[in-house]
Amino acid sequence: MEWEPIRKSLQALKVQPNLIDYEQTYREFSWDSVARELDGLPGGRGINIAHEAVDRHAHGARRDHLALRWLGKDGAVQDFTYADLAEQSNRFANVLRKLGIGKGDRVFVLAGRIPALYITVLGALKNVSVLCPLFSAFGPEPIEQRLKIGDGRILVTTERLFKQRKIAEMWERLPSLEFVLLTDAAAHVNEDILSLPVLMAEASPAFTIPPTDPEDMALLHFTSGTTGRPKGAIHVHKAVYVHYMTAKYALDLHPDDIFWCTADPGWVTGTSYGISAPLCHGVTMIVDEAEFDAERWYRILEEQKVTVWYTAPTAIRRLMRMEMEPLKQYDLSRLRFIASVGEPLNPEAVAWGMKMLKLPIHDNWWQTETGGIMISNFAAMDVRPGSMGKPMPGIEAAIVEKLEGGRVRVVTEPYVEGHLALKPGWPSMFRGYLHDEERYAKCFADGWYISGDLAELDEDGYFWFIGRADDIIKTAGHMVGPFEVESALLEHPAVAEAGVIGVPDPMIGEVVKAFVSLKPAYKPSEELRLELLGWGRTKLGSAVAPKMIEFQDNLPKTRSGKIMRRLLKARELGLPEGDVSTLEKSAEEEEKVAH
Amino acid sequence: MIATKAMSKDELHQLILNQLRGLAPEADLDDLRPHDDIRETLEIDSFDFLNFLIALNKEVGVEIPEKDYGKVNTLENLTAYLMARM
Numbered sequence: 001m002e003w004e005p006i007r008k009s010l011q012a013l014k015v016q017p018n019l020i021d022y023e024q025t026y027r028e029f030s031w032d033s034v035a036r037e038l039d040g041l042p043g044g045r046g047i048n049i050a051h052e053a054v055d056r057h058a059h060g061a062r063r064d065h066l067a068l069r070w071l072g073k074d075g076a077v078q079d080f081t082y083a084d085l086a087e088q089s090n091r092f093a094n095v096l097r098k099l100g101i102g103k104g105d106r107v108f109v110l111a112g113r114i115p116a117l118y119i120t121v122l123g124a125l126k127n128v129s130v131l132c133p134l135f136s137a138f139g140p141e142p143i144e145q146r147l148k149i150g151d152g153r154i155l156v157t158t159e160r161l162f163k164q165r166k167i168a169e170m171w172e173r174l175p176s177l178e179f180v181l182l183t184d185a186a187a188h189v190n191e192d193i194l195s196l197p198v199l200m201a202e203a204s205p206a207f208t209i210p211p212t213d214p215e216d217m218a219l220l221h222f223t224s225g226t227t228g229r230p231k232g233a234i235h236v237h238k239a240v241y242v243h244y245m246t247a248k249y250a251l252d253l254h255p256d257d258i259f260w261c262t263a264d265p266g267w268v269t270g271t272s273y274g275i276s277a278p279l280c281h282g283v284t285m286i287v288d289e290a291e292f293d294a295e296r297w298y299r300i301l302e303e304q305k306v307t308v309w310y311t312a313p314t315a316i317r318r319l320m321r322m323e324m325e326p327l328k329q330y331d332l333s334r335l336r337f338i339a340s341v342g343e344p345l346n347p348e349a350v351a352w353g354m355k356m357l358k359l360p361i362h363d364n365w366w367q368t369e370t371g372g373i374m375i376s377n378f379a380a381m382d383v384r385p386g387s388m389g390k391p392m393p394g395i396e397a398a399i400v401e402k403l404e405g406g407r408v409r410v411v412t413e414p415y416v417e418g419h420l421a422l423k424p425g426w427p428s429m430f431r432g433y434l435h436d437e438e439r440y441a442k443c444f445a446d447g448w449y450i451s452g453d454l455a456e457l458d459e460d461g462y463f464w465f466i467g468r469a470d471d472i473i474k475t476a477g478h479m480v481g482p483f484e485v486e487s488a489l490l491e492h493p494a495v496a497e498a499g500v501i502g503v504p505d506p507m508i509g510e511v512v513k514a515f516v517s518l519k520p521a522y523k524p525s526e527e528l529r530l531e532l533l534g535w536g537r538t539k540l541g542s543a544v545a546p547k548m549i550e551f552q553d554n555l556p557k558t559r560s561g562k563i564m565r566r567l568l569k570a571r572e573l574g575l576p577e578g579d580v581s582t583l584e585k586s587a588e589e590e591e592k593v594a595h
Numbered sequence: 596m597i598a599t600k601a602m603s604k605d606e607l608h609q610l611i612l613n614q615l616r617g618l619a620p621e622a623d624l625d626d627l628r629p630h631d632d633i634r635e636t637l638e639i640d641s642f643d644f645l646n647f648l649i650a651l652n653k654e655v656g657v658e659i660p661e662k663d664y665g666k667v668n669t670l671e672n673l674t675a676y677l678m679a680r681m
Contacts, residue, residue, distance in 0.1 A: 294662055
């Protein structure tokens with residue numbers, strides 16, 4: 001079905017957008033102009049994300065402006081002005097300093113969306129330490145792996161997560177980990193497990209951000225690979241250029257906005273746009289501690305008078321399930337701009353937005369590695385439902401074809417599928433995968449960053465997502481590496497082989513499904529299936545664990561013994577099996593071939 | 596429309612626990628108290644919770660619309676919600 005473009009008219013918009021003429025802005029853009037809108041540290045001492053996000057407002061006219069309104073799941077509300085955020089993050093930076101945590105040291109945080117999480121992020125940035133968030137629905141295995149690869153020196157978490165995620169047990173295998181700070185402990189537990197509230201109360205509210213080079217490491221965001229261990233994407237303080245610029249143009253933030261980014265800071269969207277970008281613009285941001293609840297979300301949009309809302313396709317599709325007309329039940333008159341990220345937004349969802357919210361939903365595209373929005377729809381640019389839009393000013397994007405010898409060809413013809421690639425050099429581009437130079441180098445070819453996503457262009461320069469070029473599973477907006485899941489299943493005594501794929505799902509994009517073959521002593525049973533399901537959840541956590549398990553003898557393998565996930569997926573979906581020339585034959589078949 | 600089934604509160608309770616066991620087999624369901632938030636206590640994400648409510652609908656014939664999901668977050672209020680509509 002062809003979807004009609006959504007035409008934009010400047011006259012119909014409530015607020016004049018920051019980007020009025022896409023072509024002109026793209027053509028005339030320079031990063032220097034972004035630098036002029038930012039402050040830099042006083043005395044030319046460099047640039048620090050936390051200064052741009054908090055201190056410059058706290059020392060200026062927006063000092064008493066509401067920066068963060070936190071909504072607790074039980075109905076509690078906590079407000080922080082820019083001055084409050086500055087003071088709290090100063091205290092946390094002093095806590096780190098007192099504990100001997102300094103520049104470049106990795107500060108991990110494992111928590112739900114609680115105020116202490118936001119203070120930790122900003123305080124760590126002020127101290128020029130490196131902040132690494134861990135999603136709170138990770139199980140012990142992903143947590144341990146990331147703490148190990150990231151050389152975590154300190155972990156900020158809650159009493160519940162400390163216990164449930166078995167941090168004490170993994171600690172002896174983590175030589176670099178020195179301290180755990182508990183956000184809700186009333187007193188220190190021992191000399192290594194400390195009470196954050198006690199430390200905060202003792203710490204000075206004054207802190208001067210030390211000189212920060214634009215290239216100093218600021219954030220470490222882990223993402224999953226197809227093989228082996230997760231990759232820690234390194235981001236530097238200069239990334240704030242992109243946070244600021246994209247929030248201005250793609251999210252159209254204006255100083256009086258009330259902005260709600262629903263992403264969790266365990267993922268990159270939740271730090272770039274759930275912390276840094278809105279604060280850099282001095283707006284009010286809403287943080288909701290609770291998980292998705294359709295009724296609650298509409299209520300928040302109404303009661304908090306949200307003007308700009310950045311959410312995800314999974315959530316929008318849940319709202320679409322409600323048999324109601326939101327505008328008849330809720331006053332959403334303040335809401336003027338909606339954007340979506342995490343996975344491609346289907347055209348039906350865009351159409352639903354127009355019909356039910358009387359607003360277009362603006363899809364955009366980016367990745368952990370890009371640090372900020374790269375391709376986007378804009379307030380003043382027509383939306384083609386199903387398209388991710390056009391490249392941000394300052395970003396050169398293309399569809400490329402991989403050629404022999406590491407060369408690539410830029411595909412200029414419309415509607416030709418290829419690799420979605422970006423010209424390196426934008427400020428929030430990842431500067432490496434920590435301790436993994438080789439995999440970093442593999443991301444680039446012939447002067448392009450190859451994203452791993454496949455896409456095509458239409459004749460007017462709109463980009464359209466096609467799929468992943470590898471086995472990585474995209475579920476509820478985040479990446480799951482099949483190898484991580486297979487490894488955890490293989491640790492179970494009954495499992496001989498495991499192959500993990502993503503099965504398409506209309507609600508969350510893909511569902512993690514595991515095919516498992518059993519060791520000879522074991523027989524498939526419902527009981528064993530449940531046991532394996534529980535095993536996965538215990539080891540990996542609900543965010544990564546397979547939701548479906550199917551027993552299957554003799555998983556398809558290459559002759560070298562590698563499980564052919566591609567074939568598992570083709571069979572699951574009833575698609576053509578493609579090239580199976582490397583498929584291992586069973587003994588019987590081999591015999592037939594031999595004779 | 597699925598016909599609702601006659602069921603005692605205990606039977607319904609058992610049915611709910613069986614469904615939850617399928618989602619979080621590792622959890623000790625005895626630890627789930629009547630007023631605990633089911634999703635939070637058992638670490639069930641919103642996708643699993645959605646499928647849980649859809650499965651319950653098939654079993655007991657009571658449809659729970661998305662807008663009411665916040666009203667069925669504990670064993671106690673889920674049971675009451677279903678009993679009132681069966």
